[in-house]
Structures are given as C-alpha cells and as structure tokens.
Amino acid sequence: MKYLRQFSIILLISLIGEVLHNLIPLPVPASIYGLAILFTALAGGILSLDKVKETGYFLIEVMPLMFIPAAVGLLGAYHVLMPILLPYAVITLLSTLLVMFVAGRVTQFMTEEDVQNE
Template sequence: MKYLKQFFIIMLISFIGEVLKWFIPLPIPASIYGLILMLTALCTGIIKVEKVEETSTFLIEIMPVMFIPASVGLLDSWGELRDIIFPIGAIIIITTIVVMGVTGKITQGIIRMEKREKNE
C-alpha cells in the first residue's frame, strides 16, 4: 500500500503539470512543469522525501525499459532517417562532448567553492 501511495503522489504531481501545460500556453513540456512542481514541493517540505523515495528509486531503476518504445519508433522510421544519419550523428557527438565538458566544469567549480567555504 505504501508504494501505491507514493506512486499516487508522483502521478498527482505529473497530472498537475499536465493541467498547467493546458492553462499556460508556453512551449514547455508538461513533464518539465511536473519536475519543477516536484522539486519545489520537496525543497519546501510540502512533500517529504521519505513519502516518495522507494517508488522514485524503482522508477529510476526501470528507466532504461522506458526507452524501448522510442527505440522501436526510430527503427520504424529508418527510411526517413537514412539520408540524414551522418549530420544527426555529428550533432549527437558534438553536443554530448559539449554537455560533458560544461557539466564537468560546473561540477569542478562547485567542488572548489565548497572547499573554500569549508576552509573559511
């Protein structure tokens, strides 16, 4: 029953994100609204981490399974993708390297900042 309650909380936040998407005409996916709502609720203490921890851990563990339909969809549209596979591949490689580099630099900056705060 505990897992059902946790899943209900997560789905309720997702539903509220869907409703916000319907009311706010911005080009932002409903899932982003839901993520922002969940982050806000967790940071403010409206929802305690313990109230969603086990179910969210389970959902993260099975996340690779969620990509199977998208992969099948890509295979299904191979005819359209065949002509542009090299430009798409180059974009994927370049953006992956850029994201990894920026993430690394930001992480290093945060670690340095935390070390300075500890030493002071």
C-alpha cells in the same frame, strides 16, 4: 502499500504539470512543469523526500527500458533517417558531449560549494 502511495504522489504532481501545460500558453513540456513542482515541494519542505524516495529510485532504475519503444520507432523510420544519418550522428555526439561537460562542471561547482559550506 508504501510504493503505491509514493507513486500516487508522483502521478498527482505529473497531473498538475499536465494541467499547467494546458493552462499556461508557454512552449514548456508538462513533464518540466511536474519536475519543477516536485523540486519546489522537496526544496521548500512541503514534501519530504521519504514520501517519494523508494519509488523515485525504482523509476530511475527502469528508465533505460523506457527508451526501447523510441529506438524501435527509429528502426521503423530507417528509410527517412538514412539520408541524414551522418549529420544526425554528429549532432547527437556533440550535444551529448556538451551535456556531459556542462553537467560535470555544474556538479563540480555544486559539490565544491557544498564542501565549503560545511
């Protein structure tokens, strides 16, 4: 029952993100609104981490499975992707490396700042 309650909370926040996406005329995906709402609720103490922690861990564990349908969809579009495969691969590689670098630097900055505050 605990997992159902936690999943319901996450779904409710996602629903609020969908509503905001339809109400606010900005090119921001509904999932980003949902993440911002969840982050604000957790950081502001409106929602305690214990209310969503186990289900959040579960969703992170099954996240790789969510990419399988997208990969299969790419296989169906093979004839469209073949002429642009090299530029697509280079852009994907460079953007992945850039994201890894920036995420690593931000993590280092945050952990160093966290150590200094202790």
